[in-house]
Amino acid sequence: MDTLHALRVFVRTLELGSMSAAAREFGTTQPTVSKSLAHLERQLRARLVERSTRALAPTEQGQRFYADAKRVIEQFDAAVGSVQGMTGQAAGLLRINAPVALGQFRINAMVQQFMADHPAIDVELILNDRFVDLVEEGVDVAFRLGGTLPPDAVGRHLATVPRFLVAAPAYLARRGVPAVPDDLSGHDFVRFAWTPGTTVELFRGDEEVRLPTASRFRVNNALAIREALVLGSGIGVCPAWLVRDLLDAGELVRVLKAWSARAQDLYLLYPSRQFLPLRTRLFIDFAAGQFEALAGFDRPGRAQDER
Template identity: 90%
Template structure:
């Protein structure tokens, strides 16, 4: 029996909470996962899970073994990474998580270049807008835009993202161009569905304006907001990177130039500073270098 592999299966089964989820992650069947776990229990001579019709629950010994097994796996991966680093080689699967729009507009192309530089590294890019648990979902690195980070978050600040008001020239020709912030109240405002309240904060130097806006259209996807604005649905606050090409082409223009919304921070998070495989360390360094000169982003704090 491959004990290290069985330990990996055990750790992920406990973290995912089911045999079927672990089977999907390892690309195998539920009976095979069950067999690996049974072989590991026989080797250890302890029961790691209690099995019932309701599913699996770890025993006291299983909970204790999980922490030790995870540490052994991380140390093994670190040792492999160190050896690979001596030859400049890196291999294995790298799982990356990013918000949907950022992933499509920036991270996807970045990953393709990274893979071209490292032919032995496979990448699984998971795009969603929820805050994933890196440990439970076996994510190696995650890009996070704005929001409050968990107190135990580990990572680095990559960039600051300017945000400002934009609209289509066709909309402004139809509804007029606002020249002062208070004029926004007479316009249609396109916004994220999950944004609380009906106000927008704008800043110009030391000046600040909190304005009431009316939103006939709200949507929970940045790409849909981008499309709606191009179609002339109203005025919206967008990050620079999301609309930079449309501003350059003239399909969108800035509104109330000089006023900006609160900037967003972009972070790169990872489960641990210790025992990072070489592929993870390489990607972190690559991402930091890429965002240092990427249009729509201002260099991070380090």
């Protein structure tokens, strides 16, 4: 049995918390995963995991071995990536996570282009609006838009996203065009369902205002907000990338053009600066280049900003 593969199975089984979850990830069966773990334990002459019908947990020896095994895998992948880089080849599975709307509207097409450039790389694109744990869920890179990053986050700043008020011309013709921020109190707001509070923050230079708003319609999907605004449901705060094409086509217009909402930062996160497989490094560089020219994203300052 391939010992390196057994190490991978052991590491992911601990990270996922069950043999069945590891089996799904490796495209095999739970008995096969169990056999791989048993093989590793026989080689080491040590029990690595405690098994039960409900849970799986590492022994003290298993917990200690996990850190070393993970380091071996990372070093091996880095060595392979170095050789592949010399030959210009990259292969394997790349797991990418992104927010739903950003993924559908921008990342999906970007991934298709990347795959066309690298035919030996497979991609699994996972779209959800929660902050995933990259290590625990086996994600290679994750796009993060706005919000607070984890304190130990490693990644690259891709862009700053302007946000502003927009509405359909038909809605403004029906309800009136706000001339000053205080006029917004008489309008319907289309809001993201999970946004806390009912106020909107607006900025003009050094000026800042916080205004109460009324929302008859709230939805937990940015593409649904986009459609609702086009249909004339109200005024909404939207990122530039979401509505740039609609503004250009005249289906939406800026409201209170001198005022903007707080901008968002877009990051591409990854588990570690060290031992990144070649396919991961290639995608990070590719994505950074894409966002430098993509409409709705500002990229001031240095070409690379790591944290």
